[in-house]
Amino acid sequence: MMICMQKKLLPLLLLLMLVGIAGVAPAANPGMGDVAERIAPVGRIQLAGQPPLEDESEAAAQDTEKVEAKAAPRPTRSDYPDIGISSRAIVWVLAQLHLFFGALVLAVPLFVLIIELVGLISGDERYDDMAHEFMKISLTGFSITAIFGGSLTLALFLLYPDFMSYMMSVFGAQLLVYASLFFFETFFLYTYYYGWNAFRYGNLKWVHLSLGLMLNASGLTIMVLANSWATFMMAPSGVNEVGAVVGNIWEVMKGPLWNPINLHRFIANIAFGGAVVGAYAAFKFLSSSDPQQRAHYDWMGYTSNFIAILAFLPLPFAGYWLMAEIYAYSQQMGITAMGGILAWLFILQAVLIGTILLAGNFYLWAGMSRTDGSVRYKWLVKYIALILVVTFLIWITPHTLMLSASEISQLGGTHHSILGPLGIMPAKNVAVNLMLIVTFLSFQLYRRSDKVATVRWAPAGNALMVAIYVVAIVNIIFLGVYYGYFTNTVYKVGSSVAQVVSTLVVIISGIVIDTLMFRNAKTLPSHWGRISDRAQYALFALPIAFTWLMGLMGYVRSSVKTHWHVYTVMKDNSPDNYIPTIAYAGNMITLVTVLFLLCLLFMFWVANLSGSRQPKPAALGEGA
Amino acid sequence: MEKHPKMGIYSTLLSVVIAFVVVLVFFYGLNHLIMGMQGLPLNLDLTPAG
Numbered sequence: 001m002m003i004c005m006q007k008k009l010l011p012l013l014l015l016l017m018l019v020g021i022a023g024v025a026p027a028a029n030p031g032m033g034d035v036a037e038r039i040a041p042v043g044r045i046q047l048a049g050q051p052p053l054e055d056e057s058e059a060a061a062q063d064t065e066k067v068e069a070k071a072a073p074r075p076t077r078s079d080y081p082d083i084g085i086s087s088r089a090i091v092w093v094l095a096q097l098h099l100f101f102g103a104l105v106l107a108v109p110l111f112v113l114i115i116e117l118v119g120l121i122s123g124d125e126r127y128d129d130m131a132h133e134f135m136k137i138s139l140t141g142f143s144i145t146a147i148f149g150g151s152l153t154l155a156l157f158l159l160y161p162d163f164m165s166y167m168m169s170v171f172g173a174q175l176l177v178y179a180s181l182f183f184f185e186t187f188f189l190y191t192y193y194y195g196w197n198a199f200r201y202g203n204l205k206w207v208h209l210s211l212g213l214m215l216n217a218s219g220l221t222i223m224v225l226a227n228s229w230a231t232f233m234m235a236p237s238g239v240n241e242v243g244a245v246v247g248n249i250w251e252v253m254k255g256p257l258w259n260p261i262n263l264h265r266f267i268a269n270i271a272f273g274g275a276v277v278g279a280y281a282a283f284k285f286l287s288s289s290d291p292q293q294r295a296h297y298d299w300m301g302y303t304s305n306f307i308a309i310l311a312f313l314p315l316p317f318a319g320y321w322l323m324a325e326i327y328a329y330s331q332q333m334g335i336t337a338m339g340g341i342l343a344w345l346f347i348l349q350a351v352l353i354g355t356i357l358l359a360g361n362f363y364l365w366a367g368m369s370r371t372d373g374s375v376r377y378k379w380l381v382k383y384i385a386l387i388l389v390v391t392f393l394i395w396i397t398p399h400t401l402m403l404s405a406s407e408i409s410q411l412g413g414t415h416h417s418i419l420g421p422l423g424i425m426p427a428k429n430v431a432v433n434l435m436l437i438v439t440f441l442s443f444q445l446y447r448r449s450d451k452v453a454t455v456r457w458a459p460a461g462n463a464l465m466v467a468i469y470v471v472a473i474v475n476i477i478f479l480g481v482y483y484g485y486f487t488n489t490v491y492k493v494g495s496s497v498a499q500v501v502s503t504l505v506v507i508i509s510g511i512v513i514d515t516l517m518f519r520n521a522k523t524l525p526s527h528w529g530r531i532s533d534r535a536q537y538a539l540f541a542l543p544i545a546f547t548w549l550m551g552l553m554g555y556v557r558s559s560v561k562t563h564w565h566v567y568t569v570m571k572d573n574s575p576d577n578y579i580p581t582i583a584y585a586g587n588m589i590t591l592v593t594v595l596f597l598l599c600l601l602f603m604f605w606v607a608n609l610s611g612s613r614q615p616k617p618a619a620l621g622e623g624a
Numbered sequence: 625m626e627k628h629p630k631m632g633i634y635s636t637l638l639s640v641v642i643a644f645v646v647v648l649v650f651f652y653g654l655n656h657l658i659m660g661m662q663g664l665p666l667n668l669d670l671t672p673a674g
Binding site: 459468 | 647651655664
């Protein structure tokens, strides 16, 4: 029966793939010519003493006009409409709110699909119910995303008409593919959500999972298409030095920063989505007095935190790849980000990431009280906390200090003798990697709390795990200190890759060893709902810090273009073509974060509203 | 709480020593491999060979 159903689904999937390919194929080749044609000279030079090229001059002039016609526009200040409010501020708020909600509604169906699959495989319906509830929370988010997306588009066309005209000419039919994907996404969203109980068991469940898969495929394609616009603005490809399109749409899209951004946003969205639904679970946990409900929302909060932290662990590495590619593309751009005015924002980033890791760890430690078996590991918590705090302090140490003239003279320079060395990347790399390792340790201890291994080789497995932790930590410190401070820069940069690999070895080996060692393990009872209210506030801290962090780093990513709409190709001549002060940027990011949180409260309220029913007024009925 | 099969002090010590030796060798090789792949060879004592 299942095979029969899969056979029925296969043509449907093939049809959808064909539709997708047919939609993309025409857009892939607009104006694409032969390579030789594209690199052919646009004019000819008359050499001294040679006869004039009269026959060619007209054709050359036409070619030149053709290139001029396709070049990026050069708007003057008067070409930007003035509506009395900063155009950048309007677009900033709308774009960031659109991105926040877009990230949320792309991420939630991803892990909902996995949770649903886990429910199907394990046969535990609680997973299914929880996945359904996650979808319910995010449903309003789709509409809000569309509202902000539409508003952003209108604002861009109104306030930056030349820039939008150029982007339309570069991306052409790809924009129609983007728009058509919304129809697919909407179709799959509504059938997936409203068909949840109709397609709940047996083969119909596989139909439902396929709908979820297609929903995610549509959503992710939308994301990578939109990413190509942002990365084109940062590192244009497929165009010549004046912005004329010389490549096909694939060459335009596949710039050097496209895949790093795709990966970074994909992972970050999952972490962000997990954090947001965790806040919903915490809100429901705190507002309920029913033990069963509290147990349910405690479990939901734990699952959300699990998703957020697990997705968060590899995120710094994706960010590192992105920055490495930015430096490789344009060293100037990299220095603007990490060595110029924007460098201070990376200190704020460290504060926020530290907040996320401290909150995530605290929630895991508090959650260990759910099971009596956790007493075996609780003694380790204080050491983990110590490492977290020390590494956090190292990470937030700036390289230079904001000092008055008298302070500089007292200090003998802007670099403090002790703090200066801690302000550079080798120290930060050590700190970040150690923070991630001890966070994984918290996570591993939590997972072990309710289990007792029964395999004979458990002591040897534990010895191996301890050895991996100790040697990896020593190796990371050695790599950071020796190559970072005592060798040349090339080795300093190269050793950071070995540090990242060391951290990944800990995480991967930890997962593998625990999976094998706790197979058929004795399970100790877990008391869901037995967690302090205080721990729930950690779940509130996570989405706030995540939102602020996304706003902050999104601003950095966008600002590295400095005074360009499209870097080196189309100049920004609007009144806002400068990097604002840190204070202004901080205020804007805070404003957007607060607006997002208010919208989020509305979303939670609507999700809550759908489950409540007003009782029939008895007095009125009797009176009649 | 169920206990693991008891191991003697010597066998426990031995498994810990073996684990540390294996992991040390692994990370030593890993450093050479990762740095070498980036065109940054190391000497046997892990100093830069370039």
